[in-house]
Amino acid sequence: MNKVKLIYNPKSGNEKSSENLDKIISIHQSHGLIIDPFRLQEDANIKDALITIKEEYKYVLIMGGDGTLNSVVNELKKNNIDIPVAVIPAGTANDFANYIGMPEDIEKACLQIINSSVKYMDLGQINDSYFTNLVSTGFFANPYKAAEDDSKAKVGRMAYMFNGITQIKNIQYYNFNIKSKEFSYDGDLYGVIVLNGKTIANVELAPDASAADGYLDVLIIKDKVLESKFQNLITLITEGKFEKLEGIEHFTTSRLYIECKEQPLSDIDGERGPKLPVEIRCIPGALRVLGVNKNF
Known part of the structure; x- marks a missing residue:
């Protein structure tokens, strides 16, 4: 379980997700974790990103805003995939990331995720979403x-x-x-x-x-x-x-x-x-x- 699925939205927030990709990969590699990146775009959506998700993945890392996080969580639940999620704030408001105390600095955010334990948090449901x-x-x-x-x-x-x-x-x-x-x-x-x-x-x-x-x-x-x-x-x-x-x-x-x-x-x-x-x-x-x- 040393693989991490990274899903990133290049259009989120300040549009700097792609620039931070190498730093995220480097930090994870130095801790024995292999990043498997997936870039969201018109012909490659979150459903495609999760096709290869298996139990050997340690967690899904989401680099984007609240909307990207929401889409990933909904797709995971829809497909009964039970795997921890982590978020690097790269959106506009980043309400959820700020709520759980995620730093904006990429290195600090990665280290906080890598060195953390799983926290069970509530999830809201509205009709089927x-x-x-x-x-x-x-x-x-x-x-x-x-x-x-x-x-x-x-x-x-x-x-x-x-x-x-x-x-x-x-x-x-x-x-x-x-x-x-x-x-x-x-x-x-x-x-x-x-x-x-x-x-x-x-x-x-x-x-x-x-x-x-x-x-x-x-x-x-x-x-x-x-x-x-x-x-x-x-x-x-x-x-x-x-x-x-x-x-x-x-x-x-x-x-x-x-x-x-x-x-x-x-x-x-x-x-x-x-x-x-x-x-x-x-x-x-x-x-x-x-x-x-x-x-x-």
Whole structure:
């Protein structure tokens, strides 16, 4: 078990994945590990990358962003391949990698992975798909997806924030029906955010959330968010907690159901998600991860 499958996306984030390839191979070789690289491109997708995956691989190393990680995890689960994953942050936001404490420096990231033990982490499921960090729907799904590949590569996670600002003029309510054992809601909302991690585009929304507790953190955004903007600004400055803002309902659950008449967009880890209605649940300890910071 000295082989490592490296899957890298040359178009992720700052588009420097290819430049870092030799360094990754060198560091792994110096620790007795053989890198088997696979470059994602139009005629070579993640399904192709995993065709040769066998038990002798120690782990799958993903160099890319949250979307690349999501695609790999979904393909692994779809094919019942149970193998640890590790991620080198090379995307735009890198929410999951930042959450588990992965360094941006390539050498430090590789060594943290190589010298780590497997951590069992929760995995979210939305209908038949999986997510590592978040699902959102309503207004908050639109700007996150609206950041096109070119702008993301040029200005990084600011692309998400810029697109969010440009969409403010188009903000609208959606009529949601949300059901869970802990909380139910039927009425107008700006949107819903379901977190397995803590952040969206590196903005911390649920600082007390954990991806190892068997629960998802759900934020329901009501109209009072804008109506109480002055008080909310004070709350952000003094407490720094998004979930305590006026107009935000926050609860934790292991399973929920969301439907909406207007069929807004949904987002899974920064990529286009399924149409509503959706059933979302947390699968405790379903993802084996290497490289998790010891202070996690």
